[in-house]
Amino acid sequence: MLEPMETDLDLHSIRIVRAISEYGTISAAARSLGYSQPAVSQHLRRAEARLGVPLVVRAGRGVRLTEPGQVIARHAIAITSALDAANGDLADLVGLAAGTVRVAGFPTASSTLVPRLLQRMRDAHPGITVGYIEAEPPEAIGMLRDGQVDLAITFAYSGDRADPHREGDGSLDSVPLFTEPVVIALSEQHPLAAEAAVDIALLGNDRWIAGCPLCRGHLLAACEAVGVTPRIELETDNAVAVLNLVARNLGIALLPQLALATAPVPFGAAVRSTVPSSDRSIQVVVKSGSGRVPSIAAALECIMDLDGTEWGLDRVS
Amino acid sequence: MLEPMETDLDLHSIRIVRAISEYGTISAAARSLGYSQPAVSQHLRRAEARLGVPLVVRAGRGVRLTEPGQVIARHAIAITSALDAANGDLADLVGLAAGTVRVAGFPTASSTLVPRLLQRMRDAHPGITVGYIEAEPPEAIGMLRDGQVDLAITFAYSGDRADPHREGDGSLDSVPLFTEPVVIALSEQHPLAAEAAVDIALLGNDRWIAGCPLCRGHLLAACEAVGVTPRIELETDNAVAVLNLVARNLGIALLPQLALATAPVPFGAAVRSTVPSSDRSIQVVVKSGSGRVPSIAAALECIMDLDGTEWGLDRVS
DNA sequence: GCTATTCATGCGACAAGGGCATGTATCGCA
């Protein structure tokens, strides 16, 4: 007989009925809600038309809730409190009183930038939980795309063709934070250790120690640029190990400046700049749009406030 | 720094976020809500603008909820269930599966019309609670105005100047249900007991028994109309008592037909029609507007369906 | 009986909100 009857209660009606139940008159309810009296009156009429049931009846100069109106007023408390809870949690997120950020960073950053970041976040926003997972840039970018992390601290060698940041893809926002020189580590015994800057073109016969895939790629590119094919015989991305191997003259290696902050240069090893020189840039990456999420924005801001001079990093503007 | 920030969650946004959380895509959410995809997309954008926080971020071909979005989705369950509870209770009221009606009726109705009404209501709408309180018409009307009852069963003598229904007041709706003759009860010994109809003009010297104030008023009016001043020496609105007094020739009385249904005419008493004749009408009264409240409408309908012939009442078309 | 409240109604204006058409990016498959 009757169609499903779109008995759709809207928040406005609920608030209005609740206010009327509380104040007894439409005028007072309107005042308490910041509306004009006719607005509330008309809204009530519409709501009654939608529901097919009167919600108020005139009682002398004021109004009285009908039974349906009283039922709504009773539920209004539960509904509005549930809503207030949601609004409260949301306000906490907006106000940085709560929230979560999941960060991925490359290994060397774990020892340098990340502890500073976590400390700043804890000090500035104690309510925000920061998660961290170590991952090389390509993996970090992947986790960002997959939604496993909100923010990635990555690096890229200048001129790298396989730079995962450059996927022509507007879905990620990269912000360059620092640039750092790539230096060469070689034994003090090495004939070129006396030079202030070492010419890579002269290193075609040396044995090389390669690091992570990205670093190895950069090594190959740098050598190719000067017509040299490096003999890579050792592989490790452990900077301490690299430097100890170098100190014993078992090979030479290209290292980003930041790596030296995590490992003391041992006796017998030397660090020199290269010719031609090359740079590595440290970047922070977020999904486009998520930068406006307060907790993520806060983490971003904390990262961008970091001072890299302690580790020999050059701030990007 | 930031103004209170009208973080107003509306139901639409909550439903949309919930659907996205459930289906994973905006399109599927839109389908499940009966909207077009652009509508949901735009609504999301507006909600994000209002809240100042992104709720979704694009993830490949679909979208993923941000943390604020997930928070809303979590609360959505509680909010929508509270709302569903309210809608359910409201639907019960509309569907007559629940509800309350408070009825007031005059004493004679308590014995006749009201039991039938309660039985019909229980049979037709077991979920509806019907309350009853006995009250004379003026008091019943007063209780209706005060909101103590939802429905009043009253009577009025034709031509009564003090009829409480006629307060020129649009706030009450009266529906005449039945009319009944007013008859005269007198002793079989009475000289006029032999007549088929008794002329009131001839009763100026009799002793009268008056009933409730309204009935007494009608008695006075009926006598005045024919130039008689009744000698009222006994007063009771108990029909059984009246008839027994009449049977012993201690007085005569005007009685509405319905009263005879509550009291057998004892041996020695006679009932006759009067000249001029007069009627009493039985009415049902509700507050204007409350007739559209389902439970009250159902009670109204049950009353109007009552058949009065059993008690000698004449239906009003 | 007069006055201050209170509710209802009509009018005009604005904006929220939805559909449609269309453009763009992504994923899967051949």
Next chain:
DNA sequence: TGCGATACATGCCCTTGTCGCATGAATAGC
């Protein structure tokens, strides 16, 4: 590697909900 299907974004236009103001009618209290 290129194509089709899917999904989201955007712009345009229109409906309709909703508000405020001005005004009228009814009520309660002094």
